Amino acid sequence: MKIFLIIIVCLAVITVTLTTLTGTNYIYKALRYLTADIDDYKIFDNNIVTSGVTQPIPNSSQYKKIEIPNEVNAELEKINSVAFLVLKNDSVVIEKYWKGYSDSSYSNSFSMAKTIVGLLTAFAVKDGSIKSFDESIGDFLPEFKDGDKSKITVRSLLTMSSGTNWDESYGSPFSTTTEAYYGTDLYKVATSVTPVKTPGTEWRYKSGDTQLLGLVLEKATGKSLSAYASEKLWKPLGAEHVALWSTDKDVGNEKAYCCFNTNARDFSRIGTLLLHYGNWHGTQLLDSSVIELFTAPLSIKDEENETANYYGYQLWRLQDREGVFYCRGILGQYIIVIPQKNVVIVRLGEMRGEIKSHSFEEVYTLVDWALKDL
Helix, strand or coil, rough: HHHHHHHHHHHHHHHHHHHHHHCCCCHHHHHCCCCCCCCCCHCCEEECCCCCCCCCCEECCCCCCCCCHHHHHHHHCCCEEEEEEEEEEEEEEEECCCCCCCCCCCCCCCHHHHHHHHHHHHHHHCCCCCCCCCEEHHHHHHHHHHHHHHHHHHHHHHHHCCCECCCCCCCCCCCCHHHHHHHHHHHHCCCCCCCCCCCCCCEEHHCCCCCHHHHHHHHHCCCCHHHHHHHHHHHCCCCCCCEEEEEEEECEEEECCCCCCCHHHHHHHHHHHHHHHEECCCEECHHHHHHHHHCCCCCECCCCEEECCCCCCCEEEECCCCEEEEEEEEECHHHHHEECCCEEEEEEECCCCEEEEEEEHHHHHHHHHHHCCC
């Protein structure tokens, strides 16, 4: 027994030493929590995205008078939804919560944050902090000043075509994405990528591209992502609650590719801004041409040599439902915009269904129901 205990202690010491030397101590946190969850803001440090004067979202005269069809409600419950919100003509017509969640409960955006970062990038170009979408990110990050890295532009990050070797694996505790999520040095992880393709020539979904955008924005604006998001989005949109943007450590970098935490009603403000092509209650926050660019189909080929027309600039498109685009996060976080019906749908939850045509079956269910009945 003594020999066994000595062996265990020695193995533990060796493991700790190796993970410390290789900078992989994040694995302990990854193994502790195993999978990402919608309330992970509780296990991370967070920066506050401050709000200003609240602009309440009105309830429609049809509020709670429109019933969710049984088959739609059943699908929402099957995938463990916690919030479901539908706006038509900028007013709430349907609102439902499960599992103790409410209109003020925080929930993780996951990759819906990518769209927020995309919009903030557009604001930085509008302000002149970034010269254009075609500016090299080497103008902001010294690690990208020379060689093939210098060819990576802001636009190639926005379109997920940077050509880097970022590992977008969610199942391995040793993947780059896992290290970014649970680690404490996002700057090092994001800037350590190597180009393997010519930027702008191949679409491949990479959270690292958005994380680099976040770092570029910080350098360009001289502000944290949270402060810039407050100035350009959260205050102008009249958010009711402050948001929480999870960081890699105390006073660290925001997880730009994910982890913007707020409630369904405040998430819907992003959808409404997109629905009206950058206009918020009569004020043009972003030029409509920018939103048209962001929501248009890409002409870049993906890894399967298929045109990635299911994606735009840091958001997704439902290419076989004309005009429909949406923000998307793992476990089925959605802000769905249906321009032809003047509808915005927010769904938050703990699971998602089966893949269908570069999207997921519940997205088709919700969109087809809205197109038919709303």
